[in-house]
Structures are given as structure tokens and as C-alpha cells.
Amino acid sequence: MTDEIQQAPQTADEAPRLRTIKSFVMRAGRMTEGQQRGLEQGWPRFGLALEGGLRDFDQVFGRHAPRTFEIGFGMGHSTLEMAASAPEQDFIGVEVHKPGVGALLNGALAQKLTNLRVYSCDALDVLRQCVADASLDRVLLFFPDPWHKSRHHKRRIVQPAFAELVRQKLKVGGVLHMATDWQPYAEHMLEVMSAAPGYCNLAADGTYVPRPEERPVTKFERRGERLGHGVWDLKFQRVD
Template sequence: MTSEQSRTAERPAAGVPAPSTAPAGVPAPTGAPDGAMFAPGTGPAANPAAGTGDRHRGVRSFVPRRSRVTTAQREALERHWATRGVEIDGRTPVDLDRLFDTLPPGSPIVLEIGFGMGEATALMAAADPTTGVLAADVHTPGQGHLLKLASEQGLENVRVANGDALLLLEHMLPPASLAGIRVFFPDPWPKKRHHKRRIVQPPFVALCASRLAPGGLLHCATDWEPYAEHMLEVLEASPDLGNTVPGGGFAPRPDFRPETRFERQGLEKGHRVRDLLFRRPVG
């Protein structure tokens, strides 16, 4: 769970199935229990993996906080979710070529796990319009804001996924299908008894490596020094990824990663931001 997801953690409500006009290869929205929030058949589901049993128990730890959705965010979700949204139900394979039908088949696709309000995501998508960005989060206002930015800026390479990104990686995306995975400022779970909840653990790194195409990049960033050291230790131990920094260690912030709102908050508190860039070898 990312820092943005943990901030919106609440007890989930079961989703209510609803019709959808989503294109083939894109999981259909299941609707929302609060029917007044979105028009019928539009908008992200409150719990897209509802009813799938213990296999998807992780998604039950959070639901979108919809009470703060603005009118503009809600309108963006209603207008664009059917064609730009993906429900992470943990069952339906995602056809990336069909999902990113505005890009040439075989275009590189990057998964971003936890994007907050989406400003940095939109900047990166605008700077690299030939790469598809599949941005996953559970924060409904952020989902709406990112879709609004994408629409206003004409970003045809942005899609938004709703739900647990681990389910998306494990059950819905094929091996070697991604050019990159971004995990920017995940929840550091600073208390020792909560360290097991950190997303960057050996099983997660192995899963990411399996979904990266040869040459694909896993890019993590954090402003929490103990977590940065933990990330580095875990990533350095991976047999499937190699550090892009000669001799090992942390990387300088690459030009393609803009400063995020969460990052600025950390810098204001005197935190040191660390980037880690690890690549799946070619051949």
C-alpha cells in the first residue's frame, strides 16, 4: 500500500455490479454503492475485487474516500472512466494494446503504483507521449484529478487503474509486459512492528521483475531514510535486477522524475529523498 493509499484507508463496502461500455480487454466497472456519487454505470468501484474471497483479502484494507471528490473530479470520472479506467478485480487479464488503443501496438507501458493527485504522473506522460502510463491507486479524488489533467492536456497515453496494484501485477498483467514500474513515496510504515507491511519486500520485487520486459526499469523513491536503506538492501539482493548505479548505492534523481507534492512535503521537513533505479538485464 502506498502512502497515498494508506491515508485514505477505511473499511470497504461491497461493490454493486453495473453495466459498462468499457472496451474489450478492460475490466468492467462494478459501480458504486453510493449511487448518488456517479451516474449509473460510470465511475470506479468502491471495492473492485469484492466477492473473490481470501485470495484478494489485501484489497479489503482500503476503499476510496469519496466524500472529498469535487464536482470537476466527479465529472472527469463519469466522462472518461469507461474508456480510460481499469477495475483491478484480480481476475480479468488486461490487454495492454487494446487498453492503450491510441498508441501503436507494442508501445512501451509503465505501471505507476500510487500517484496521489496525479500532477507528476501527468508531467511524465506529457514529456513522453509515446509511452503508455497505467497509474494505479485507490484515492478517488486523485483518480478524478488525473483524468481531468489528462483530458485538459490531451494526454492520450494515460489510463487509471482502481484497486490493489499487487492484484493487478499478479493476476492481470502478463509476464514481461512492462517497460517500467514506478513506486514513488510508498508508505514507510516507520514503526518496527509495521515493517512487514512495507510494499518493497523480496516477494514484491520478484513479482515486479517477472512483469518487466528485458531492459525494464523498477524505479523507487522515498524520503524516509530507514526505508531507503531497506529498499536498497532488498533490491540489491534480487537475482533478477541490477542496479543502474555503477558500484551500487542510490541514484541521483533522474530528470524524467518531476518533484512530487509528497516529495516537497518531505523536503520541507528536512527529509532526504532517495531514488533507486534497478533494471532487468537484457538477455
């Protein structure tokens, strides 16, 4: 989902065709009964389509409220916990993998949530096409694929163009909150965001913030902590 552009092959009489490098790989996965039920019963209630274009989310949710946009919610456990614990806020989650989408929708139905909406596509496309400028209070990016190998670093979602796109969609005062358990990626995030115009690092020492209470701790993270793995949280606020 990075914004790096490459030109696709073309014939002599064709205009250049551009494609973006994706920060994710589509994986096939088996659906559980609960996940399938979530898709079948939950999508009509909570699902939004990219083809719907620019949205008035006050109209979508039926109210004006603080709004969080989460990129890549995985299986949706953290998203559900945040939405359930903050009913006065609205949450927009985006995930490309259907089992995770189904799991989140099934959980939303079970908990009778009303403050959650879901896209199942590329989150950057949603930001570009469906989200108005200066309309989000928070953007969350928790544990994105770090693309460990050097030749794959261009696939990392956190790039200068990503920082600028998110800045456009955040309100002044809005916050981009990122977390990773891969230190080299944390250092990459810090480098990119520190150079990005229009942001202020909310860490007192200009590096990483302590784990915020509002970010749920996942089973994966707890297991990593038992194994001695670190987690790095970054918060950058739009100031311009």
C-alpha cells in the same frame, strides 16, 4: 499490498482461507467537483477494471509503445506530467483512493491525453491478474507509505515477493524505479532489492541514483527539500 500471507480463522470443516496484508489503508475523502467530473466523464474513457483480467495493452492503447506501470499515483500530478511530456510512451496508473483517481482523470481530460489508462484497486492484484509477463518497460513506486513503526514494517510493499512479482512483469532490461523521503525505508528497499535475484542496481556505487530527470518533483518534495529532508531514488534493472 505485500505478498505476506496469513491464514484467517476457520471452523473445523472449512478449508484454510488466506488473506494478504495490505500496504495501504483505505481513507474516506471528500470529492471536489473536478474530481467527480473526472470520475464521471473520464472513467469510461481511461478506466480499466480488474475483472477484465489479462490485457493486451497494445490493443488497449491501439499501438505498440514503451509502457510504464505506476503503483500508487496519489493525486496524479506526476503521472500527468510524465504522460504529457512523453506522448510516445504509454502509462498505466493504479491508485486505490477515489479523489486521486478523479483528479488524474480530470487532468487527463483537460490535457486531452491518449496515452494513459487507470485502475482503481490494489496494484499487486492488477500485476498478477491483468499484466502479462515480460511486458513492462518500467515500474514506478514513488513515495509509498513507509510504515514507520517496527510492528508495521510487514505492511511495507517492498518485500522479496514484491520484487519477484515485478521482475516477472518487467521485460529483460526493464527498470523498477523507486523513490522515498524516509531514509530507513530507502535502506530497507536497498536491502530487499540487493538480495532479489535477477536484478542489477543501476547506481554506480551500488546504493542510490541521483534524482532522474524523468521523475517530476512534487510540491511535497520541494517543501521537504526546503526543510532539509532528503529523497532517495533507487533503480534496479531486470537482467534475467
